[in-house]
Amino acid sequence: MNTKYDVVIVGAGVTGLTIAYYLSKSGLNVCLLEKESRVGGVISTIRNGEFFYEIGPNSGILSSYEAYRLFESLKPELQIDIARDASNSRWILKDGKCVPLPSSILNGITTPLFTFRDKLNLLLEPFREKGHNPNESVKELTIRRMGKSFFEYAINPFISGIYAGDPSKLITKYALPKLYNLEQNYGSFIKGALNKKFEKKDEKQKLVSKRVFSFKGGLDSLTKTLAKNINGDIFTSCSNVSLTNTNSPFSITYTKDKKNVTITADQLVTTINSHLLLEVLPAEIKHDCPSFGQMNYAKVAQVIFGFKKWNGIDLNAFGVLVPEVENREVLGILFSSSIFGGRAPKDGALLSIFIGGSLKPNMIELSDEQLVEIAKYEVKEILHTKDNEPDMIDIYRYEYAIPQYEISSGQRFKEIETVQEKFRGLTLAGNIRDGIGLSDRITQAVKVAEELIAKVK
Numbered sequence: 001m002n003t004k005y006d007v008v009i010v011g012a013g014v015t016g017l018t019i020a021y022y023l024s025k026s027g028l029n030v031c032l033l034e035k036e037s038r039v040g041g042v043i044s045t046i047r048n049g050e051f052f053y054e055i056g057p058n059s060g061i062l063s064s065y066e067a068y069r070l071f072e073s074l075k076p077e078l079q080i081d082i083a084r085d086a087s088n089s090r091w092i093l094k095d096g097k098c099v100p101l102p103s104s105i106l107n108g109i110t111t112p113l114f115t116f117r118d119k120l121n122l123l124l125e126p127f128r129e130k131g132h133n134p135n136e137s138v139k140e141l142t143i144r145r146m147g148k149s150f151f152e153y154a155i156n157p158f159i160s161g162i163y164a165g166d167p168s169k170l171i172t173k174y175a176l177p178k179l180y181n182l183e184q185n186y187g188s189f190i191k192g193a194l195n196k197k198f199e200k201k202d203e204k205q206k207l208v209s210k211r212v213f214s215f216k217g218g219l220d221s222l223t224k225t226l227a228k229n230i231n232g233d234i235f236t237s238c239s240n241v242s243l244t245n246t247n248s249p250f251s252i253t254y255t256k257d258k259k260n261v262t263i264t265a266d267q268l269v270t271t272i273n274s275h276l277l278l279e280v281l282p283a284e285i286k287h288d289c290p291s292f293g294q295m296n297y298a299k300v301a302q303v304i305f306g307f308k309k310w311n312g313i314d315l316n317a318f319g320v321l322v323p324e325v326e327n328r329e330v331l332g333i334l335f336s337s338s339i340f341g342g343r344a345p346k347d348g349a350l351l352s353i354f355i356g357g358s359l360k361p362n363m364i365e366l367s368d369e370q371l372v373e374i375a376k377y378e379v380k381e382i383l384h385t386k387d388n389e390p391d392m393i394d395i396y397r398y399e400y401a402i403p404q405y406e407i408s409s410g411q412r413f414k415e416i417e418t419v420q421e422k423f424r425g426l427t428l429a430g431n432i433r434d435g436i437g438l439s440d441r442i443t444q445a446v447k448v449a450e451e452l453i454a455k456v457k
Contacts, residue, residue: 068208267456298361312385
């Protein structure tokens with residue numbers, strides 16, 4: 001084992017693995033330290049009899065060239081799996097019925113999701129004054145520009161699906177920057193969307209399909225393939241990781257196999273959640289980033305049902321999202337076997353039912369039996385199953401499921417810049433900044449790797 005590295009990375013999730021992959025390809029001496037017994041972070045694919053499913057993220061959206069380039073570089077070991085066309089449809093629950101989210105102007109006119117008044121008012125959206133409050137919440141912005149019913153039956157469930165969050169607390173500028181920039185740059189969502197549609201794309205942009213994807217064998221095929229192709233040291237089951245010297249070369253200590261280890265590095269990168277980051281950083285750095293302790297995470301329970309024979313409604317969609325105003329006990333139901341093939345028997349179904357979130361954080365504390373009963377009831381009511389008992393049940397709880405980009409985010413981003421400027425050689429990465437999606441993580445990782453290669457080489 002080496003004791004001196006060019007770069008040490010704390011956290012072997014997809015961000016840390018991608019950074020290490022590119023650094024090792026450039027010839028740098030790199031080390032990854034991971035608290036858990038395996039690499040991959042929140043990404044994990046479970047195989048359970050005739051079913052296989054994801055815990056953590058269930059899929060990604062190919063929304064960046066950096067993600068496309070990474071996947072191409074890992075072929076043929078890594079094979080991308082693009083979602084079936086049927087999964088392009090998203091359902092919203094309204095009055096106990098699953099209603100497709102409009103995908104065209106005609107659908108938007110005829111859908112029962114939105115009120116007639118809001119549909120008419122939408123014609124005036126391009127002429128409304130753009131907002132001037134940079135800290136406007138997702139709820140405030142949506143109602144101001146589109147109306148209450150659009151918020152209740154489009155944006156509210158959309159936010160549940162992405163953040164499991166509270167739209168009245170999520171700040172649009174940070175949580176949905178693309179939506180925020182449409183208004184700020186074009187004065188209107190509609191005008192912005194039309195301009196984007198007809199903008200000329202360069203060759204890289206043409207490769208960004210924005211399709212939903214996974215990989216043959218599941219999402220953990222990505223993290224396993226990355227780990228296999230990293231020419232460096234990867235240590236799992238590392239506890240008590242801490243930075244003990246804040247000047248480059250940094251000193252990092254950790255415990256592995258009941259032994260205390262000290263290593264040094266010219267560059268240190270953290271990719272872990274804020275609550276874990278506070279355990280790693282020394283007091284003199286933590287003093288400069290007080291907002292890290294204010295960062296909230298949605299608490300989510302996931303109940304997975306596998307049916308060898310499905311007897312409910314046809315699941316020809318991505319899933320169904322449940323608006324807050326429907327007063328149900330679930331955030332939504334993902335139709336995993338409809339999105340990708342091979343996840344369940346031919347005539348069966350695989351469902352992921354999500355419970356809790358920022359609006360109902362205490363739901364995660366319910367017993368397994370209570371969570372299963374809620375899931376059974378909601379599946380029966382929403383998807384009209386005929387007293388069909390699942391053939392497979394699994395349950396996962398996520399205490400720190402999804403970071404919430406709330407009002408403290410702006411201060412956190414400033415503090416990250418301050419810390420990185422003051423403590424040269426330290427990079428604070430991960431989902432504490434730059435977005436939460438899989439493509440967001442890869443894009444950030446590529447940028448960090450390029451910056452480190454330029455510094456060290």
